[in-house]
Amino acid sequence: MRVPIARGKGRARLGSVHALRQRQCMKYLRCQICGHETFGRADERHLWLVAGSEPIGEGEESSSPPVHESCAAEAVRDCPRLRKSHVASLVDTPLLWGVAGLVYDPETLEPLPSEADDGLTHVSFADPQLRWTVAARLVVTLHNCTAVDLDDLVAAAA
DSSP: OOOOOOTTSSOOOTTSOOHHHHHHHHHHTBOTTTOSBOOOOTTOOEEEEEESSSOOOTTEEEOSOOBOHHHHHHHHHHOHHHHHOEEEEEEEEEEEEEEEEEEBOTTTOOBOOOOSTTSOEEEETTOGGGGGEEEEEEEEEEEEEEEEOHHHHHHHHO
């Protein structure tokens, strides 16, 4: 999906995702809050923070980029979805998996319905539907996940 690029212009829309910034954060493992790389932890893991109450499972798909411990509190405070409910995990291996987007029917060229809350369907890079998908977000699978208490992690980082 096309989005305008105007760094420093306008104001933050915390309920929405900027497609280009999301893709860059996922591909280069940058923090979704500050935009800097999330490398540098002694254990070489990345912190993932996602909306919901269920722990992140092995191989789970995510279109949420990683965050720094120091940025996690800001994310929870400012993001409407995370404010409701969130879980955190330290992840060893995030692997690029596919995209989340609008999938179109090749016969009718109409968008296919999605069961997701955001209206986007997760499509693997190996799926033939990929060629009929207008991607909005990059999706990774998360491997070797360890659930963490975000408050404890943020306190330790401070």
